[in-house]
Amino acid sequence: MPVYTTEANRVAAGHAIGILLLDYKGPFVPGDVGNATSYDYPVLFRTVPKATSARVFAGDPELEAAVIEAAKALEAQGVRGISSDCGYFINFQEAVAKAVKVPVYLSSLLQLPFVSATIGRKRPIGVICANATALGNRVLEMTGLDLEREVFIKGMRDEPIFGSSVTGDCLQLDPDAIEAEVVGVAKRMLAERPALGAFLIECSMLPPYSKAVQDATGLPVFDFITMIDYHEKAAHRRSYDG
Amino acid sequence: MALHRRRPLAETYGHAIGILVLDARFPFIPGDVRNARSFQYPVLYKSVSGLTAAACAAGAREFAGAVVDAARALEAQGVKGISSDRGAFALFQDDVREAVGVPVCLSSLLQLPMIARTLDSARPIAVLTDDADALPSALLARRDVAVANPLFVRGMRDKPEFRSAILGGKGTLDSDLITAEAIETVRRLQSEHPDLGAVVLECSMLPPYAHAIQKAVGLPVYDFVTMIDYLQAATHRERYVGYY
Numbered sequence: 001m002p003v004y005t006t007e008a009n010r011v012a013a014g015h016a017i018g019i020l021l022l023d024y025k026g027p028f029v030p031g032d033v034g035n036a037t038s039y040d041y042p043v044l045f046r047t048v049p050k051a052t053s054a055r056v057f058a059g060d061p062e063l064e065a066a067v068i069e070a071a072k073a074l075e076a077q078g079v080r081g082i083s084s085d086c087g088y089f090i091n092f093q094e095a096v097a098k099a100v101k102v103p104v105y106l107s108s109l110l111q112l113p114f115v116s117a118t119i120g121r122k123r124p125i126g127v128i129c130a131n132a133t134a135l136g137n138r139v140l141e142m143t144g145l146d147l148e149r150e151v152f153i154k155g156m157r158d159e160p161i162f163g164s165s166v167t168g169d170c171l172q173l174d175p176d177a178i179e180a181e182v183v184g185v186a187k188r189m190l191a192e193r194p195a196l197g198a199f200l201i202e203c204s205m206l207p208p209y210s211k212a213v214q215d216a217t218g219l220p221v222f223d224f225i226t227m228i229d230y231h232e233k234a235a236h237r238r239s240y241d242g
Numbered sequence: 243m244a245l246h247r248r249r250p251l252a253e254t255y256g257h258a259i260g261i262l263v264l265d266a267r268f269p270f271i272p273g274d275v276r277n278a279r280s281f282q283y284p285v286l287y288k289s290v291s292g293l294t295a296a297a298c299a300a301g302a303r304e305f306a307g308a309v310v311d312a313a314r315a316l317e318a319q320g321v322k323g324i325s326s327d328r329g330a331f332a333l334f335q336d337d338v339r340e341a342v343g344v345p346v347c348l349s350s351l352l353q354l355p356m357i358a359r360t361l362d363s364a365r366p367i368a369v370l371t372d373d374a375d376a377l378p379s380a381l382l383a384r385r386d387v388a389v390a391n392p393l394f395v396r397g398m399r400d401k402p403e404f405r406s407a408i409l410g411g412k413g414t415l416d417s418d419l420i421t422a423e424a425i426e427t428v429r430r431l432q433s434e435h436p437d438l439g440a441v442v443l444e445c446s447m448l449p450p451y452a453h454a455i456q457k458a459v460g461l462p463v464y465d466f467v468t469m470i471d472y473l474q475a476a477t478h479r480e481r482y483v484g485y486y
Contacts, residue, residue, distance in 0.1 A: 027486070028486075029482075029486060030482040030483065030484030030485065030486065031481075031482030031484070035482075035484060035486065036484075037482070037484020037485055038482055038484060080462070081360075081462075093359070094362075094363075097359075097360065097361055097362045098362045103357075103360035103361060103439070103440065103462055104360050104361075105359070105360050110356060110359050110360075111356065113355040113356060113359075113386065114347075114352060114353065114355070114356045115345075116386070117335070117339075117347065117352045117355075117386035118323075118339060118345035118346050118347050118352070118473070119339060119345055119346075120339050120340045121336075121339075121340065143359070144355050144358075144359055146385055146386075197345070198345060198476075207482070208482055210479045211479040211480055211481045213479075214477075214479045220322075220323070220344075220345050220473075220476045220477045221476060221479050222476045226472065226475050226476045229472075229475060230468065230471070230472040230475070231360065231462070233468055233471060233472075234440075234462040234463060234464045234468045235462045237452040237453040237455075237456045237463050238453055239273075239453040239454075240271075240272035240273035240277075240279070240280060240449075240450055240453075241272060
């Protein structure tokens with residue numbers, strides 16, 4: 001083994017990925033970005049103080065310093081990449097990428113250009129998010145997506161159980177009931193756009209249901225977890241022994 | 243188990259990813275895209291007769307039909323995604339993605355836009371390829387490949403073991419020597435550009451050295467294998483069984 005040096009500000013070592021969190025308390029079930037058992041490697045969470053979803057949706061410039069500070073604190077703990085638990089943290093993507101040395105991927109939507117490259121030109125990408133009204137062209141443009149690609153967006157906020165579970169601080173959540181709602185939304189989207197080529201699940205509370213969406217539609221399903229796993233693998237290459 | 247239906251053309255079942263390969267024979271060592279052990283799931287290979295590296299470098303449009311047929315044959319076997327063993331297969335990316343129903347990523351370079359967004363746009367990205375002159379310049383200008391970050395493409399042609407084993411095809415390959423050659427190439431680039439942000443291995447014979455390169459330069463290393471693993475993960479979602 002090589003010789004290691006003490007890092008002055010490091011509480012513990014070996015955390016693969018740092019994850020910025022909204023200032024929000026919810027029941028983060030397995031598969032949720034905010035549940036540590038969703039990953040096969042250790043992650044380190046850090047809440048951004050006063051980062052309400054409304055401020056992150058709007059990209060409030062007064063929040064930028066706090067987001068950067070939290071990202072730098074994660075970097076100081078040795079993480080090899082930084083993500084988040086809300087797709088609209090994309091508003092701070094550039095600022096954070098400039099402030100730290102490790103790769104930064106704050107939004108699941110950053111996968112859109114790759115997803116778009118892999119499917120036929122005329123096939124829409126289905127995006128399932130929490131609040132569809134917040135997801136406009138301005139956000140899509142920030143991902144680098146070619147805007148000729150049709151993106152078919154549906155929000156979960158109008159679904160009774162999901163809607164009531166995430167309004168305000170959520171106290172309890174029934175994953176089976178929400179799964180039925182997400183699958184219902186995905187099936188209706190496919191019925192409306194039979195040429196759909198892939199799903200991208202934007203919201204960090206929805207990856208627990210990605211498998212159910214895939215089973216119901218037969219399509220590739222990308223979400224926060226596929227993105228974080230992908231970049232984690234690139235940051236921790238293993239040697240092969242086939 | 244639920245009811246399962248026979249696929250008319252399938253000989254066997256359960257292959258996750260189909261991989262189109264050039265008409266070429268080399269020692270495909272563990273980590274190489276053409277070594278089945280490089281993946282933690284079954285892959286199915288299909289070679290395109292007559293399609294060589296030289297033909298790709300020359301544009302190879304006359305092979306578009308054969309490449310599409312090979313991709314369709316893989317899809318008929320039930321694969322959930324299709325990739326390839328050469329970055330220059332991007333020449334056929336549009337033909338194939340329009341012809342099949344599953345997602346297609348024929349070139350490791352298709353990861354570039356996604357990688358570039360994770361870094362400040364001023365930070366350079368290294369592209370390590372077998373022969374920098376053989377990489378069609380039109381490839382890097384494609385809408386699904388081009389990035390704002392500075393790209394530094396480096397080939398391995400001036401490295402004796404890589405040149406004789408891979409470009410020359412002498413029939414043997416010393417992976418220790420190539421490890422040293424690859425590290426030297428990327429280290430030199432990093433010393434010229436200390437703010438280098440990521441390394442992309444374009445060539446499908448370079449992933450065996452990704453681990454050693456990462457150890458030497460401390461940067462994220464992306465290649466065909468990271469891309470194929472990503473494609474596999476998105477097409478085979480699993481249930482989460484953690485705790486709360």
